Amino acid sequence: AGTPAAIGGDARRRPSRRGRLPGRQDWSSWPHYQAAASGFRGYWYPVAFSSHITGKPKAITLLGERIVVIRDDGKVYALKDRCPHRGVPLSYGNQQFPGTISCPYHGWTFDLETGALKAVITDGPQSPICGKVTQPTYEVEERLGMVWIFVGDGEDAPPIDDQLPEELRDNPAVVGARIQARVGNWRFACENGYDEGHAKYLHRTALWRLFKAMPVWNETRIVRRGRWIYRVQEAQHWDADFPGLGRWSNQAWYKLKPPKQVANIGNTGSHRKVNPAIAAEEFPGFASVSMPGVLRIVYPTFIHYEFYVPVDADNHLYVGVMANFEKGIRTLPFYAKYLGAVRWLFHGQFSGQDKWMVEVTDAPPERLYRPDDSLLQWRKLAEEVTEERAERLKLTGDLG
Ligand code: FES
Numbered sequence: 001a002g003t004p005a006a007i008g009g010d011a012r013r014r015p016s017r018r019g020r021l022p023g024r025q026d027w028s029s030w031p032h033y034q035a036a037a038s039g040f041r042g043y044w045y046p047v048a049f050s051s052h053i054t055g056k057p058k059a060i061t062l063l064g065e066r067i068v069v070i071r072d073d074g075k076v077y078a079l080k081d082r083c084p085h086r087g088v089p090l091s092y093g094n095q096q097f098p099g100t101i102s103c104p105y106h107g108w109t110f111d112l113e114t115g116a117l118k119a120v121i122t123d124g125p126q127s128p129i130c131g132k133v134t135q136p137t138y139e140v141e142e143r144l145g146m147v148w149i150f151v152g153d154g155e156d157a158p159p160i161d162d163q164l165p166e167e168l169r170d171n172p173a174v175v176g177a178r179i180q181a182r183v184g185n186w187r188f189a190c191e192n193g194y195d196e197g198h199a200k201y202l203h204r205t206a207l208w209r210l211f212k213a214m215p216v217w218n219e220t221r222i223v224r225r226g227r228w229i230y231r232v233q234e235a236q237h238w239d240a241d242f243p244g245l246g247r248w249s250n251q252a253w254y255k256l257k258p259p260k261q262v263a264n265i266g267n268t269g270s271h272r273k274v275n276p277a278i279a280a281e282e283f284p285g286f287a288s289v290s291m292p293g294v295l296r297i298v299y300p301t302f303i304h305y306e307f308y309v310p311v312d313a314d315n316h317l318y319v320g321v322m323a324n325f326e327k328g329i330r331t332l333p334f335y336a337k338y339l340g341a342v343r344w345l346f347h348g349q350f351s352g353q354d355k356w357m358v359e360v361t362d363a364p365p366e367r368l369y370r371p372d373d374s375l376l377q378w379r380k381l382a383e384e385v386t387e388e389r390a391e392r393l394k395l396t397g398d399l400g
Contacts, residue, residue, distance in 0.1 A: 039310030
């Protein structure tokens with residue numbers, strides 16, 4: 001798509017034997033992260049809205065794997081999308097019998113649940129190959145109005161609820177969401193989302209900032225809690241003298257008064273209007289990130305998530321989810337606000353700025369500065385968690 005391929009996606013950009021990539025700092029400290037150009041295995045990923053998956057087979061690509069997704073009798077199934085006979089995508093086929101999918105070419109027909117070859121329409125009811133071929137299947141769940149697929153290495157999928165952010169698992173939430181296919185490697189998209197410096201500068205022109213406060217610069221600590229790392233921002237400044245250059249303020253663009261919230265924006269506890277479901281969690285920071293590439297931004301009355309879903313080394317899905325924990329009639333203002341403004345302002349214009357930055361900076365050279373500590377901590381987290389998984393799989397013999 002006109003952008004440099006991500007690491008591993010293009011022979012011209014392959015690391016040298018010393019693990020160094022042309023134009024990049026040495027990534028050899030994060031070998032798992034470097035190797036995960038097409039995503040980390042062993043996780044659940046959201047791939048589509050539930051309402052978009054019907055009895056008509058749909059082809060998707062996830063972590064470079066071609067998968068056919070189909071709904072049958074209310075349940076969603078996923079199978080490898082290449083017929084084992086002659087390689088035709090099963091997603092071009094259809095259902096000739098309930099609970100199955102038939103390849104369009106010669107009518108090999110697979111059980112949706114097990115992937116077992118149940119019938120071969122062009123070889124009669126007694127076809128001897130039946131029962132001898134099994135098409136690989138994927139575990140599927142539906143949560144938050146979306147279909148999630150587990151991609152692993154043959155191990156049993158952990159319960160999806162173990163992977164979802166705790167507050168989504170433990171509280172009924174109403175959500176507004178947007179799924180967009182985007183160009184660029186998922187890691188750079190995820191890093192761009194969590195990148196502390198960009199929120200302070202790139203997004204200064206986002207209309208969203210008419211409504212929400214953001215720091216210009218501050219002192220940030222990175223705190224790890226459970227499987228999340230947080231940016232804890234202790235103070236923020238809205239203008240200052242840059243010696244010999246002049247004064248710079250992020251108010252220059254829209255000339256609003258300084259927001260009331262001038263310190264400790266990292267903790268929603270500084271707000272009076274905190275939703276109990278959110279406050280109870282006591283998030284130590286405004287922005288946090290977790291595996292396998294999930295960004296969480298805690299606002300006073302809702303939480304915003306970005307799931308960076310690897311399609312392949314050069315493409316990803318941006319899944320933006322806004323969750324609110326109101327119930328009953330009180331959900332109506334949330335939906336009105338989401339559909340009337342937030343969907344366009346935040347999931348559209350604001351996050352669109354990240355989109356074009358990923359397109360132009362995918363696999364950039366890097367000479368890091370102070371605020372980039374958040375990125376290094378994220379890579380470190382990914383590295384540690386992946387190493388732990390590799391050890392675990394070795395012990396259980398699930399990894400070949
Ligand atoms: Fe699928 Fe022949 S290629 S049935």
